[in-house]
Amino acid sequence: MDILKAAREVDEYVVACRRHLHRHPEVSDKEDQTIAFVLDELKKMGIDCVEVKQGGVLGFINGPKEGKTVLLRADVDALPMQEDTHNDKFPKVCVSEVPGVAHTCGHDSHTAMLLGAAKVLHDHQDEIEGKVIVCFERGEEGGNGIYYLMKYIQENKIHIDGCWAQHGHANLPAGTMGLIPGGVYAGVVSWDITITGKGGHGSRPWQANNPVDCAAAIVNSLNTARMREVSPYERTTFTVCKFKAGTKANIIPNTCEIGGTCRFYDADLAGRPMKNAIKSIAENVAEAYGCTVQFNKFGGPTRGIINNQTCYEISKEAIGEVLGADKIVGLEPKMGGESFAVFAAYYPSILGCLGVRDPEKGLTAQLHNPKFEANEDVFKYGVASTVAYALAFLKHKEPIPFKPFEGDIDAYMESTSN
Numbered sequence: 001m002d003i004l005k006a007a008r009e010v011d012e013y014v015v016a017c018r019r020h021l022h023r024h025p026e027v028s029d030k031e032d033q034t035i036a037f038v039l040d041e042l043k044k045m046g047i048d049c050v051e052v053k054q055g056g057v058l059g060f061i062n063g064p065k066e067g068k069t070v071l072l073r074a075d076v077d078a079l080p081m082q083e084d085t086h087n088d089k090f091p092k093v094c095v096s097e098v099p100g101v102a103h104t105c106g107h108d109s110h111t112a113m114l115l116g117a118a119k120v121l122h123d124h125q126d127e128i129e130g131k132v133i134v135c136f137e138r139g140e141e142g143g144n145g146i147y148y149l150m151k152y153i154q155e156n157k158i159h160i161d162g163c164w165a166q167h168g169h170a171n172l173p174a175g176t177m178g179l180i181p182g183g184v185y186a187g188v189v190s191w192d193i194t195i196t197g198k199g200g201h202g203s204r205p206w207q208a209n210n211p212v213d214c215a216a217a218i219v220n221s222l223n224t225a226r227m228r229e230v231s232p233y234e235r236t237t238f239t240v241c242k243f244k245a246g247t248k249a250n251i252i253p254n255t256c257e258i259g260g261t262c263r264f265y266d267a268d269l270a271g272r273p274m275k276n277a278i279k280s281i282a283e284n285v286a287e288a289y290g291c292t293v294q295f296n297k298f299g300g301p302t303r304g305i306i307n308n309q310t311c312y313e314i315s316k317e318a319i320g321e322v323l324g325a326d327k328i329v330g331l332e333p334k335m336g337g338e339s340f341a342v343f344a345a346y347y348p349s350i351l352g353c354l355g356v357r358d359p360e361k362g363l364t365a366q367l368h369n370p371k372f373e374a375n376e377d378v379f380k381y382g383v384a385s386t387v388a389y390a391l392a393f394l395k396h397k398e399p400i401p402f403k404p405f406e407g408d409i410d411a412y413m414e415s416t417s418n
Helices: 003-009 011-023 032-045 107-123 145-155 211-229 267-288 309-323 340-346 376-395 409-415
Strands: 048-052 056-062 068-075 130-137 162-173 182-185 187-196 236-245 255-264 292-299 305-307 349-357
Touching: 003 011, 003 107, 003 309, 003 376, 011 032, 011 107, 011 376, 032 048, 032 056, 032 107, 032 130, 048 145, 056 107, 056 145, 068 107, 068 340, 068 376, 107 130, 107 162, 107 376, 130 145, 130 376, 145 340, 145 409, 162 309, 162 340, 162 376, 182 349, 187 211, 187 267, 211 236, 211 255, 211 267, 236 267, 255 267, 255 292, 267 292, 305 309, 305 340, 305 349, 309 349, 309 376, 340 349, 340 409, 349 376
Parallel strands: 068 130, 068 162, 162 349
Antiparallel strands: 048 056, 056 130, 182 305, 187 255, 187 292, 236 255
């Protein structure tokens, strides 16, 4: 098969799918019409598929020979965001028709490209040495669809040897594929606390226990905790994003709310030490200021996505042959979180980043930005990369060094909250 030629042949279909999905976005855990669309498209292709309630869709494409199984994942949910009708220069080719909801993270593109890849793979089943599972995941943006997908996979004893996903990358030149081994997306500890003190008047601070002062002391201590708790060789960030208290300049409030995240690649060396520090500092500083602290949210440490070394080598060679070796580029690991980390914990996996940046067309806005627009000119490269990796992975016969998470998905979820 000429993979890039096959990808070009389905390009019009992929663009049409993306535009439909973009005009009709749905937020996490509400993607009912999106899932119905995906199921309908797979059935039209003749692909056996199943809807996993609250999880998404799994489609199964079997080759003529027994072999390994590779899972290809796309996320389907949109963001609760009002979209701008223009990118950084020009009017967009299509805009969300749902007020306050938009595909400004590119998941419409991911879904459309995976549908295109499924079409190519199904049409060339005779070249598949094993089995391909196409996975469309609900709730990647803060939902929990991955839990229900993994629960279904484990309960039904669906064997998987490895996984692939791709994400649009707004800083990489259009048509390139960013691939690196090791950490590519980070794990997260998220926290949100309410500090309760004793309110009063600004002219009599000695008669109050000011929770704002307490919160400021907590924030200052937390901002230096990373240096005390984590080695400088461990990539780690800590950010306070929420600070909310009071309504008037001369009234000391009773409460103050603060919150933020810590991001890292090693949960044991960075995530858990920082989580312990957040709890200890918040409670001890609050006591010193005569306040109490309540954790409204205290999640993680979740795991980061660690691209498997062998999967990286397979992808670099296979995708380089299709797109051209000059189109394979490195990238700086991201500190954002991604639910594909769950698949990467259980199976040898890799997430590639498809470059979408094109300044001449105004396609320069970052993800999660109202001006972000998918680059439809690169879809064929995303489809071709997915197909190339799937076929190459299935042909790779040597064992892949990998140590999976040993427990089931419930044990995994528990491990990310302790």
